[in-house]
Amino acid sequence: MKITFWGTRGSIASPGQETVIYGGNTTCLEITLPSGRTVVIDAGTGIRKLGDALLKRDAPLDLHLLMTHVHWDHLMGMPFFGPLFHPDCRITLDGWSKGFDGLKAVFIGKHVDGTWPIGFDAINARVEPRQRLTGGELRLDGITITSHPLQHPQGGLGFRFSQDSGTFVFLTDNELMDDGWRGCCFPDFVRFCRGADVLVHDCQYLPEEMDTRRGWGHSDVSSVARLAVEAEVGKLVLFHHDPWRTDQAVTDMEARCKMMVEELGAHMEVQAAREGTTLTV
Numbered sequence: 001m002k003i004t005f006w007g008t009r010g011s012i013a014s015p016g017q018e019t020v021i022y023g024g025n026t027t028c029l030e031i032t033l034p035s036g037r038t039v040v041i042d043a044g045t046g047i048r049k050l051g052d053a054l055l056k057r058d059a060p061l062d063l064h065l066l067m068t069h070v071h072w073d074h075l076m077g078m079p080f081f082g083p084l085f086h087p088d089c090r091i092t093l094d095g096w097s098k099g100f101d102g103l104k105a106v107f108i109g110k111h112v113d114g115t116w117p118i119g120f121d122a123i124n125a126r127v128e129p130r131q132r133l134t135g136g137e138l139r140l141d142g143i144t145i146t147s148h149p150l151q152h153p154q155g156g157l158g159f160r161f162s163q164d165s166g167t168f169v170f171l172t173d174n175e176l177m178d179d180g181w182r183g184c185c186f187p188d189f190v191r192f193c194r195g196a197d198v199l200v201h202d203c204q205y206l207p208e209e210m211d212t213r214r215g216w217g218h219s220d221v222s223s224v225a226r227l228a229v230e231a232e233v234g235k236l237v238l239f240h241h242d243p244w245r246t247d248q249a250v251t252d253m254e255a256r257c258k259m260m261v262e263e264l265g266a267h268m269e270v271q272a273a274r275e276g277t278t279l280t281v
Ligand SMILES: [Zn+2]
Pocket: 010, 011, 027, 071, 073, 074, 173, 240
């Protein structure tokens, strides 16, 4: 599997000179399966450039889109996703149960005076909602994808991609805590992440920032380091960077996380997700 980061930022797109290294676009990942099939996770602002790239490739536009949840930063790129307007494009929508409603709501926009000028009926692609990942699993070309509920306001889903040669876990917008308020707690996430070759996890905050942000549905670097160590993952990737976190501050957080992992007695690769880069699992 190849994992490409098209958007790594949390909460709101944050372009500018201080976010050049790690990127300013919000959540969007492209997972290329060994079969060549494309699975997209979330439709944050990063999906715009992914759409451009997909349209340039000489490959069928038969895509899976997995939604973690429908907060704006994971949805607002959708109207700019070029393949949506291509008549030969088919998008199988899975993941969070409200994904299809969220997608339509971006276009319909009945709030106040409407939030978008183009209606959902302007889409040429076939969008087919499925619910395989709501409490179940999705098998795609030899890959098994399972889900786990997120500790996040209004809920959401994280995903685990498993194949014989490696495992990748994606958990964003997830507040790790010992006594979870959505019926799952820290050991549940350890089980879900157990032995993953790559864990990409929400790491929006520093421990000293949490007092005023508890309940917002995001994790601090010390909890994420502890999860990665207890789950014995191969590589930890810090994700959903806070919009106010400059490149230097993200680099500092990455260094701090490496120290925390070492203090916990583990040796693993730690890196902060960078927009435009690709990992292979
Ligand atoms: Zn988010």
